Amino acid sequence: MASVDRSLVANLPMFAGLAPAEQDELLREARSIRYPKGSAVFDQGAKADHFYLLLHGHLRVEKVTLQGQQSVVRYVSGGELFGVAQAMNLTHYPATAVAAVDSIALAWPSSSWNRLLTKYPSLASSALQTVGSRLQDTQARVLEMSNEQVEQRVAHALLRLAKQAGRKVDAGVEIDFPISRQDVAEMTGTTLHTVSRILSAWEQQGLVEGGRQRIVLRDANRLHVLAEGDEGALNRKPNP
Amino acid sequence: MASVDRSLVANLPMFAGLAPAEQDELLREARSIRYPKGSAVFDQGAKADHFYLLLHGHLRVEKVTLQGQQSVVRYVSGGELFGVAQAMNLTHYPATAVAAVDSIALAWPSSSWNRLLTKYPSLASSALQTVGSRLQDTQARVLEMSNEQVEQRVAHALLRLAKQAGRKVDAGVEIDFPISRQDVAEMTGTTLHTVSRILSAWEQQGLVEGGRQRIVLRDANRLHVLAEGDEGALNRKPNP
């Protein structure tokens, strides 16, 4: 197997604190794997035998309940650590990770986690930050589901997606991977029907531009207003 | 200020991996603080200058949105690490922690976090586990809010509370701190009215026993059935 070039990862937060020699050493323990669109990196409930760093592409992380309802937990983008079940002392993956587009990831054996952790304390920091910011996001979602109604939640979800995986196009900002109404519904706790209605209405108002598995935000500002239920937002600075 | 006795904390997961001398050293850097019922350990938005270990008592962690709606994020019980904002690279506390009963916590300066982390790798592990299991819990809540209706969510919330902070009494299991209908509503994304109606109905069926800021679970099994929407649960083993 071809070894991974240091330059691909050197400026990721996870590797930032390490000397080049250390980076090489860490990379030597990993192998790089290609995941074609639609394939699973790991399945919910499977033994957590690896942890990963996504080099290229986008993954959809989904979870099914005991009763069989499916939800989209989040999307993983390039540069992110994922599948770190071992770090949280889980023996099995709590969710399934599916490639939303053709993707490439580095895989380390879970068994080396503890050794690597003691050898590279910066790995602990970056894992903590990864998990920590995921916790922040998830708690934000709980607040949204508690306090907001569907239209606001969908607006929030799209804005988050655009921030995380938005690609500038002339019409606005396009979400950089195929995403269906059903996917958005599973992220926001609603149905594809309601999402479809909302997007149709927004399209008429020039807020978004739709398509099959495709969403472009045309007016992020007005979406922000909708998301916050806040009529004054347009007059304020972008990041208060 | 009196120093903290090692025996109080030696068997907590956070200290388990450390030698007695190390435990003492860690404790020497902390100070112990009393928080009377109703007082705040820290406030949402305040500079995150300490992280904590709860020695005794119960805290309610709450968060208010931009629009002013309040939610209960979780309850902290004895032995738990909390306020570890620094570990997730947050400079300010993302929520408020209020003593639900008279409580005692150990406080370390956030500034020593990174030094302690490198010195005691087991601290990293235990912080990761703390944050990780919190993430699991929060994601479970998202799934519940997406897929379940209010009655199921309330059942889940009470079962979780009983597991975390249940005290065996002759009538069943009592939640070991004062908790109002409003609090339960803020945990489950509903209103105190709906919670009140649900608890009243359950009381008539002998599932729970209520009171002012007081909830006793009389039949955890049947509550489990309600929570899972699963008529077969009564015939199965407690932990599948």
Place this chain on the structure above:
DNA sequence: CGTTTTCTTGATGGATATCAATTTTAGTGG
């Protein structure tokens, strides 16, 4: 070009928020 997947749109019903009024309980100070 048929088949499947995704998306759209209308009609209806139901769960639960909201509005409104009391009652119960605990705490406080005279």
Place this chain on the structure above:
DNA sequence: CCACTAAAATTGATATCCATCAAGAAAACG
């Protein structure tokens, strides 16, 4: 110890958001 007050809880009536049911159109795919 008891009246007074504030906080918490209960319960009914009404309104509404959105899930569900239903049908079909549009887009992709082999």
